[in-house]
Amino acid sequence: MQYRNIFATRQGIIIVGLFIGIVASVLQLLGNPGNMGICVACFERDIAGAVGFHQAKVVQYMRPEIIGFVLGALIAAYIFKEFKPRSGSAPVIRYFLGIFAMIGALVFLGCPWRALLRLAGGDLNAIFGLAGLVFGIWIGTLFLKRGYNLGRSQPVNTAAGWMLPVLMVIFLFLLLIYPEIPGQDKNGVLFFSVSGPGMKHAPVIISLAAGLGIGFLAQRSRFCTMGALRDLILFKQFHLFSGFMALLLAAFISNLLFNQFVLGFENQPVAHNLHLGNFAGMSLAGLCFTLAGGCPGRHLFLSGEGDGDAAIFVLGMITGAGFAHNFSLASSPNGLGQHGIAALVIGFIFSLFIGFAMSRKKV
């Protein structure tokens, strides 16, 4: 080996996990919603709201963290010569996996990162979400053992690899020319929440810097929460899992220090205590993440490396947020959405079908 990537070592992944946990806790201290210092699913949902893909008034904000994740990964990929534009591994399936991953996550109210952050903030409902996540990933590993795969990607033109990063640059540009005006629900083309979690956010520059830093480090370390549990189940390998646990531990200690830890099931921020719903929502999300090959955060970092298939999954998640709120599939602190259960059933039918259909003994 000619040069060594220190972040690909055990210590490296632990450092990155600790960094994300601390930064998330600090972002919450600086204004982000409760136990939502960072939530890839929630923040993509807020972005979907900011551009008007749904009209849930309390969750509309152009989250700079997401923009930073993609651009930070892009910068790291270019510096370390890992920007490799590629695509063509069943993109349309990945798009729908993204849609249902988002719907599942919004029934629980969080991505795997937020599940950890919720637990680190004392929200015991997260235990059911995490159990569901493990269950969904376990189902996914059964398909992987049967030979499930979505086929090979091909090298593509650089322009194709730049599509999602460019979209993020445009989103950032929109946020700069149409900044939030306190008390106003719209500026220019962007929607802004004037109440609810969408209104709560750290200063733009800090959110962006945090996103860039995490995007850079996560690209180097290949940090992935789904991969952490999948590798543990499939290979008994602890590499990514050590980063997963580091995130939980760092956020827990930071929350204690910042007085952000409140233990219990009741009245937790942006959460409900329907255990079966939490379990089932995250099961669907976990299965979709496994079939797509990464957690929502990992898909953003891969998009920054030029992976067009990951970009399609991200666009699927943003689309899924639109469906989730327009069709009343997403949960709220009051409980499940009107059609949340129906959406979960359809999601499971879809993802199990894809699991079986794409399982071949030979690649």
Place this chain on the structure above:
Amino acid sequence: MSVTIDARGLSCPQPVLLTLNEIRNGNDPQILVLVDTDTSKENVIRAAASQGCEVNVEPSVSGEYRIAIQKDK
């Protein structure tokens, strides 16, 4: 004898699955794995090393890697 696994273009965790399957179930003492991302390279090296194999990486053309794995007899 050696066997070649072409894991180029495959996403996580396929390259590792194929490699481990060959290490555990294959008959050839030498395995050559072709990958095209650094993530796959690191994952395959880590997996093979965890099985006690000797691993050598040769950079190949256009950002691809050839990973030579010598099984522990």
